[in-house]
Amino acid sequence: SKKPAANAIIAPNFKFEDMGIGGLDTEFSAIFRRAFASRIFPPGLVDKLGIQHVKGILLFGPPGTGKTLMARQIGKMLNAREPKVVNGPEILNKFVGQSEENVRKLFADAEKEYKEKGEESGLHIIIFDELDAICKQRGSTNSGTGVGDSVVNQLLAKMDGVDQLNNILLIGMTNRKDLIDEALLRPGRLEVHMEISLPDEFGRRQILKIHTLKMRDNGIMENDVNLEELASLTKNFSGAEIGGLVKSATSFAFNRHVKVGTLAGVSDDIENMKVSREDFMNALQEVRPAFGVSEEELE
Ligand code: ATP
Numbered sequence: 528s529k530k531p532a533a534n535a536i537i538a539p540n541f542k543f544e545d546m547g548i549g550g551l552d553t554e555f556s557a558i559f560r561r562a563f564a565s566r567i568f569p570p571g572l573v574d575k576l577g578i579q580h581v582k583g584i585l586l587f588g589p590p591g592t593g594k595t596l597m598a599r600q601i602g603k604m605l606n607a608r609e610p611k612v613v614n615g616p617e618i619l620n621k622f623v624g625q626s627e628e629n630v631r632k633l634f635a636d637a638e639k640e641y642k643e644k645g646e647e648s649g650l651h652i653i654i655f656d657e658l659d660a661i662c663k664q665r666g667s668t669n670s671g672t673g674v675g676d677s678v679v680n681q682l683l684a685k686m687d688g689v690d691q692l693n694n695i696l697l698i699g700m701t702n703r704k705d706l707i708d709e710a711l712l713r714p715g716r717l718e719v720h721m722e723i724s725l726p727d728e729f730g731r732r733q734i735l736k737i738h739t740l741k742m743r744d745n746g747i748m749e750n751d752v753n754l755e756e757l758a759s760l761t762k763n764f765s766g767a768e769i770g771g772l773v774k775s776a777t778s779f780a781f782n783r784h785v786k787v788g789t790l791a792g793v794s795d796d797i798e799n800m801k802v803s804r805e806d807f808m809n810a811l812q813e814v815r816p817a818f819g820v821s822e823e824e825l826e
Pocket of ligand 1: 591
């Protein structure tokens with residue numbers, strides 16, 4: 528039997544790379560099919576099938592791997608309102624009741640619009656970064672204030688209340704899935720879980736391509752820079768760290784055109800500035816990956 532395409536919804540020639548996201552095609556396709564396809568079904572089909580839209584997803588994995596990029600892009604692809612972005616620590620508040628109020632407010636705009644427009648309402652996306660921060664204290668006996676508990680409860684109440692509200696999608700993000708309250712991860716809540724891990728060599732090449740696109744287009748990258756080579760030299764780098772590497776390389780290139788002993792004096796040949804392989808090699812000495820590196824790999 529023929530295996531169906533991972534995602535027939537997204538055209539085969541669609542390039543996530545063109546959206547500035549590298550190395551996550553498989554994850555992105557799968558999440559789109561599992562969590563969002565129903566949003567673009569023909570009218571009435573969701574009812575006929577007797578299913579409900581996915582109301583929440585969880586993206587988990589190490590920092591700097593593109594979770595936020597992806598969440599925002601999902602919003603664009605679904606023609607959603609500009610997403611609301613909050614993070615766990617920011618929601619927590621030392622004043623009694625204020626944290627719950629913060630959660631309530633998150634949903635308020637979507638609820639209001641749904642009341643006014645019903646199914647015609649636009650889709651509201653809430654991106655909840657560092658979701659683990661509100662979960663940590665739940666159930667633990669030595670919790671300081673127990674604020675986390677009531678925030679999780681408030682969030683659960685909101686998610687369950689969203690039953691009638693088809694216009695809300697919550698995207699939770701965390702580096703620590705193990706800390707997320709299981710109640711939040713059940714069907715009907717944050718039900719689709721997707722791990723976003725560090726990019727492999729192919730992914731890193733894509734990310735390098737993305738982050739050097741401008742300088743290549745503008746002719747300020749030397750021909751001796753080989754992105755394949757760099758991809759092989761950046762094992763364990765996250766997308767964010769690859770971005771940092773490129774930035775560091777440009778700083779070395781620029782450094783050659785600064786007049787000695789001046790802070791802002793730039794030499795006349797600044798127009799000739801080009802980022803070279805050597806700049807990247809220097810950058811590799813100072814930008815190192817934070818995760819997943821064993822001592823021997825550093826040798
Ligand atoms: P955190 O867990 O720290 O919130 P995150 O996974 O949400 O991290 P992002 O905020 O999406 O990471 O990534 C930070 C930056 O790193 C992006 O703005 C982008 O410049 C770069 N980056 C990360 N991952 C990718 C990727 N897969 N493709 C291209 N750029 C990436």
